[in-house]
Every structure is written in structure tokens, then in C-alpha cells.
Amino acid sequence: MKGRRRQTVLAVSVSSVIAFVAAMPAAARAQDAAAPLFRMVAPAPPTEGHEDPALEPRTRTSLFDVGQATTAEPKARRACDGCPVRRPVFATVEVLGINVIYNLMNRLKKPPDLAQFQVKPSDWWQNLTHGFEWDGNAFAVNQFGHPYQGNNYFNAGRSNGLSFWESAPLAALGSATWEYFGEKDRPALNDLINTTAGGIALGEMFHRVGWLVRDTTKTGGARLRGEILGTLIDPVTGLNRFLSGDATRVTAKPADMIxxxxxxxxxxxxxxxxxxxxxxxxxxxxxxxxxxxxxxxxxxxxxxxxxxxxxxxxxxxxxxxxxxxxxxxxxxxxxxxxxxxxxxxxxxxxxxxxxxxxxxxxxxxxxxxxxxxxxxxxxxxxxxxxxxxxxxxxxxxxxxxxxxxxxxxxxxxxxxxxxxxxxxxxxxxxxxxxxxxxxxxxxxxxxxxxxxxxxxxxxxxxxxxxxxxxxxxxxxxxxxxxxxxxxxxxxxxxxxxxxxxx
Amino acid sequence: MSIIAVAALVAAGPAGAQDGPAGATGPKPAATAASSTAARKVFLGVGGSYIASRTDCTNCDEEGVYWDGWAVHVDGGLTVNDRLDVGAEIFSTHTTTAGVGMRSNYALAVAQYRPWASRGFFLKGGIGMVFFRGDTYVEGHGTADVKTRGMGVHYGVGWLIRRERRVAFAPFAGHYVATLGDVQGSDWLAENVVSNNWVAGLTVIIR
Structure with missing residues (x-):
């Protein structure tokens, strides 16, 4: 039963890969429009995108603050003008929300695969008290589907202003909570490792490729196309940018993403x-x-x-x-x-x-x-x-x-x-x-x-x-x-x- | 891994070790200046814990059997910065039931991360090898002397008490998983053996 499930996950994964492949020439053009199609040398990273840390005190974020961005917003909550607002608690909640979405997507399946995702508290207790095992899923599910799912957790952190290393535990959190609470089967050790480690690798890769196709200095249709393409490559970051208003803010591109x-x-x-x-x-x-x-x-x-x-x-x-x-x-x-x-x-x-x-x-x-x-x-x-x-x-x-x-x-x-x-x-x-x-x-x-x-x-x-x-x-x-x-x-x-x- | 623990991790503010967009800016925590002198220091930890264990395999009874016992461990490594320690751990478990004992020795690479530099709360994770040896009791087949090895994975949380002192204490709770592959006894073969060990204990840390 478990081997036949998660086609939805794979469908999302494959669509993202196709978007990624389709986006690469566009990424090249967005990076340097004057360069040939397959080779681009980016300009030196702008210094104005990174303010002096000493001049920029942080403020604590509230629990469910989605950080509506405006030009009048204090810079203190952003690492740079083009960077996302730092919302660590929201990132954590979002990771758990991603699990809910994956669970709901899998509930679109027909019986008998559907039953795997109709989890109850008794299933959670069963999973918590029995611990890890190895699962028997197909290769593509375990080696590509799970890392792709982990990329979503990881980028919940990245798109909420967390750093690479701060986002890494979120991949583990998302994986562990999915394994314990997202499905009926016992948690699988291979899923925990593949989702976490693979999610970090794919996540940072997709996150940076997504930033290649966004040009935050533009407005209008060109800007929108870049944001949509970036969303196809890195859906969580794109979604957060549209929700927060960052998708329309005109700023310098974050220096670290160049x-x-x-x-x-x-x-x-x-x-x-x-x-x-x-x-x-x-x-x-x-x-x-x-x-x-x-x-x-x-x-x-x-x-x-x-x-x-x-x-x-x-x-x-x-x-x-x-x-x-x-x-x-x-x-x-x-x-x-x-x-x-x-x-x-x-x-x-x-x-x-x-x-x-x-x-x-x-x-x-x-x-x-x-x-x-x-x-x-x-x-x-x-x-x-x-x-x-x-x-x-x-x-x-x-x-x-x-x-x-x-x-x-x-x-x-x-x-x-x-x-x-x-x-x-x-x-x-x-x-x-x-x-x-x-x-x-x-x-x-x-x-x-x-x-x-x-x-x-x-x-x-x-x-x-x-x-x-x-x-x-x-x-x-x-x-x-x-x-x-x-x-x-x-x-x-x-x-x-x-x-x-x- | 505890949801609360990870929520605390990401809520903790800028990471000292990070150089990405978030971590690259923001004021350094108050403890940073003081703790920067502690960077690259060596630490050594020893401790003990209570352990509850459940081992099963693909051709085992679905319900499995819970055992309990005790464990000792030794940690050693480097303090990378005021939030992060990295090193190695030997974690040795002893579990018994009906007078039959088993021993697992984990040799793990571990990392311990404190979301708040000024507080003792930490997350810990590790991966490495596990060496299993002992009289293994199998229902219906009696006991057999087994010696094998496999992969070990660990995650847990804890609290560092007296963290600024030379001698500190860290109560902790965690989960150690030993996956051993097939284990052969005298007249049986247990396929894909996985041992889940839930532990709670105390570490004494010397810096």
C-alpha cells in the first residue's frame, strides 16, 4: 500500500523539475541580459544590499506575523533591503502547515491508498511508541520525492529570513513530524535522512536558482513573470513573497543571491x-x-x-x-x-x-x-x-x-x-x-x-x-x-x- | 525531534555561525563577546542514562518487546562558537530482560546546537556506527551469542546548567536508533533488525 502512494508528491516534484529545466535559460537571461544564452557572468554583488550589521538591531517577531512588507517598514527585520522579513516562528508554523497540505493532497487518493493518510491520535501514539523502521517505497518516492518534500520545509526557513544552517533543522522538523504524524505507517529512518539531507541540498539549490530568475529592480509584467517562474522553481519562497508583498517591492537583489x-x-x-x-x-x-x-x-x-x-x-x-x-x-x-x-x-x-x-x-x-x-x-x-x-x-x-x-x-x-x-x-x-x-x-x-x-x-x-x-x-x-x-x-x-x- | 525544541531553535534570533542573509546581520548576542573567548575550546563529557528499548525486525512479532536498562556515554569535541559544539560520542547501552543482557556501543559524530547563546537549552544530533554484542533472546529459540554492526542515528534535546563554568551539567532526553541489517543466530535469521532506544539522563561536562 505504501509503495503505491505519494504519486501526488511525485507529480509536484516532477512539475518543479520541469519548471527548473525550463527556467535555466531564463535564469541566464535574467542574470545578465547581454550575455550569451548559456554563459553568464554576474556583476559584482552590490554592497547596498547588505547593511552594516552593527547599525541594524533586530526585533523579536510576533507569533503569526506574516510581515506585510511596505517601503516604510523598519529595516531592522530584514537582513538587507531585498531580503525577506525574519519570521522564525512563522517559518516553523509553515513547516507544519506544509505537512497538513501534503496530507490533504494525499487524501485526494482513492481507497485503499487513502487510508494511509487518514491519521488519528491513536496512530500518532502508535508511531511514537514503536519508533523507526525502514520502509518499502519505490526508488523515485524515497530518493526524489522525499528530498523534494524536504526542500519545501527547508525553504520555509530560507524564505522567512533564516540562514542556511538555521533552516536545516526545519527540514529535520518537517520530516520528523511528517513521519510521526502525517501518515499511518511507522516512521521510516530512510525517509528522515533523505528528507533532511536531500531537502537541504535540493532546497538551497532551488532557492538560489529561483532567485536567479527574479529581478527585484523591475516592475510590471517582466517582474511578475520572474516571480511566477521563481515560484514554480521554489514554491514556498514564491508563495511567501506573494503573501508578504515582497513580490512587488522594488529593491536591490540580495547580495548573497548573486x-x-x-x-x-x-x-x-x-x-x-x-x-x-x-x-x-x-x-x-x-x-x-x-x-x-x-x-x-x-x-x-x-x-x-x-x-x-x-x-x-x-x-x-x-x-x-x-x-x-x-x-x-x-x-x-x-x-x-x-x-x-x-x-x-x-x-x-x-x-x-x-x-x-x-x-x-x-x-x-x-x-x-x-x-x-x-x-x-x-x-x-x-x-x-x-x-x-x-x-x-x-x-x-x-x-x-x-x-x-x-x-x-x-x-x-x-x-x-x-x-x-x-x-x-x-x-x-x-x-x-x-x-x-x-x-x-x-x-x-x-x-x-x-x-x-x-x-x-x-x-x-x-x-x-x-x-x-x-x-x-x-x-x-x-x-x-x-x-x-x-x-x-x-x-x-x-x-x-x-x-x-x- | 521535539516540535517545541525546533520552534525555539528558529525563534532564537540570529545565528552566530551563519553567513547567509539572515545570519549576516543583526547584533551579536550579549553573550557573544564573553563566549568568543571560549571558541575552539575542547570539551569532555561523561554521563549516564536510563534507557527504554524496543527491537524488532521484518520477520519479528509485530508488537515487539520493550526492555529497559542503562547506558553510559563519553562525549568529546570542540566548541566551534557560542552556539555550536561538534565532536564524537561513545554511547554504550546495556539492556536486560529475563536475565539476558545485550550491549550496543554507538560511535557517533555529533553536533550540539544552542538556539540561544545565553541560555542552556540545546538540540543534539548525530550519526555513525553501532556495534552490537550479547546474548540475544529470541522467543521460541532461546538465546544466542550475536556480534554484529550497523548504523546509528541519534537526536535529542537537553539543558546545559552552569554553562559558563568549567564544570557544567546537562540533563537530556533523546532517541538512539540502531539499524543492524540481518542478524543471524544459531537457528534463526532476524531480517533488518532495528533497535529504538529512548533515553533520559545526565551529562557532566568539563571544558
């Missing part, structure tokens, strides 16, 4: 993937992929969490959404002169891979050491070494757990090496290797070990048009405790067209 640079590319092509056989036996699948680099996580000094991140999303290629990754810089420290390009970063990673051959999803935190070497004419080489923890990983399994779960869960380790040749901000060649180990604590006991080699390159065709070729090879071994071991390999090739900045 990246030092932004680059994006959309590629379209065909993908061949084989499972335990050669590529010659594989059928081609069309796909569209969006890649975006927000800020310059490798080259710019650290200012705040997610001031630099990479996100990619692939539609098609074996599944409606076959791949989505987010890599956000949580912290960074340069050794010596930043121009020398030696940096140690803490990076949060969100992974979602679902295709006809295998599934992998995970929430990770890794240490990444990068070295950037500059060459003439804007070319640079970035090499990196990474290692860290997979907080919770999900790997496909031939054995089923529960009603709809064909994958194992567990924590693990991640190590990798990479080299990327970039011309300005555009990667023109890339070579990477990574290894992931997941120790199963829910599913079929054992250890998954996956190695992944990837090589991508772009060949000039005409003007800004490039022909891209990508080769990947995944080898996965599973050492089961009580079943026969698995040794699988998945070769993959992509051929695609993309536009780059000259």
Missing part, C-alpha cells in the same frame, strides 16, 4: 547503456540534460554555504528522470594565495540515478581537494581528489524488500579522482573515477562496491555548436552475506550536441 558567475549548458543526444553485455547490444535512448554551475566553487573564495554548486539533471535516457546530481560547497579553505588554486572543500552531494540497468541514490558529505592550473586564453585545468562518507546510499538489488523496494540501503564511503579541462567556465574535457562502498543495513545483507570511470569531451562543429562524446563504465560487485555474490558491469556511451560560450 553568484560571482554562472554557467549553464543544455545537451541533447542519444545514450546507449548495456547491462552485463557489450554496448553493441544496447538500444539507444534519447535524452536531454541540463548542467549548471552556480558561482565558482573551485576558483572563488568561500563566502557562505552553496555560494558555489554544480547541478545536473537528465531527462530521458532510460527513465523520465534518469539522473540528477547536486554538489554544493558547504565550506572552503584556500591554502596560500587563492590565485594558486589549492583549496580544501567540504561538499554536500545529492545523487539520483535511475535507469534500465541500475539505481543509485545517496546523501553524502565529502572532503574535496582541488588544484586549478591556469593556461593562456582562459583555459584552465582542475584536478581533484575526494573522500568522504555516504550518509545513506541506496543501490539496486535483485531482491525485493517490502512491497515495492528493489534496492538496499546503507551508509558507506566514497573516494574519487578527477580532472577537468575548462575553457573559461565551460568544461571541454573531463576524466573521472570514483568508488563507492555501501554497507547494507536494510535490504539484503552485504556490501555493494561500485567503481565508475567517466570520460567526456567536446569537439567543435560550427560556431558555438559542439559535438559531445561521453563514455562511462560502471562495475558493481555485491558481496552478500547470505546470497550469491553479484558481479555486474554497465558500459555506457553518449553522443550529444551542445552550445557553448565562445
Amino acid at each position: 553568484p560571482v558567475q554562472i554557467a549553464g549548458a543544455m545537451e541533447a543526444g542519444v545514450l546507449w547503456r548495456a547491462s552485463n553485455t557489450t554496448l553493441s547490444n544496447a538500444a539507444g535512448s534519447p535524452y536531454i540534460q541540463v548542467n549548471m554551475q552556480y558561482g565558482d566553487p573551485v576558483g572563488s573564495p568561500y563566502r557562505q554555504p552553496y555560494d558555489g554548486f554544480n547541478v545536473s539533471m537528465r531527462l530521458g535516457g532510460g527513465a523520465p528522470i534518469s539522473e540528477a546530481t547536486v554538489r554544493g560547497r558547504l565550506h572552503g579553505h584556500f591554502f596560500g594565495d587563492p590565485a594558486a588554486g589549492r583549496q580544501l572543500m567540504v561538499v554536500q552531494a545529492y545523487d539520483y540515478v535511475q535507469n534500465s540497468a541500475y539505481e543509485f541514490g545517496g546523501q553524502s558529505v565529502v572532503m574535496v581537494f582541488t588544484r586549478q592550473r591556469h593556461a593562456p586564453e582562459g583555459t584552465n585545468l582542475v584536478v581533484s581528489a575526494a573522500g568522504g562518507a555516504i550518509i545513506l546510499g541506496a543501490f539496486s538489488s535483485p531482491y525485493q524488500y517490502g512491497e515495492a523496494r528493489d534496492y538496499d540501503y546503507g551508509p558507506g564511503l566514497w573516494a574519487g579522482l578527477g580532472a577537468t579541462l575548462r575553457r573559461k567556465t565551460t568544461p571541454v574535457a573531463r576524466l573521472s573515477y570514483d568508488m563507492r562502498l555501501v554497507h547494507v543495513v536494510s535490504g539484503t545483507s552485504g556490501n555493494h562496491v561500485a567503481q565508475h570511470i567517466r570520460a567526456d569531451g567536446l569537439i567543435p562543429v560550427r560556431g558555438r555548436l559542439r559535438l559531445g562524446i561521453g563514455l562511462e563504465y560502471v562495475r558493481r560487485k555485491v558481496y552478500y552475506d547470505y546470497a550469491d555474490d553479484l558481479d555486474e558491469h554497465y558500459p555506457q556511451a553518449r553522443v550529444f550536441l551542445t552550445l557553448v560560450d565562445k
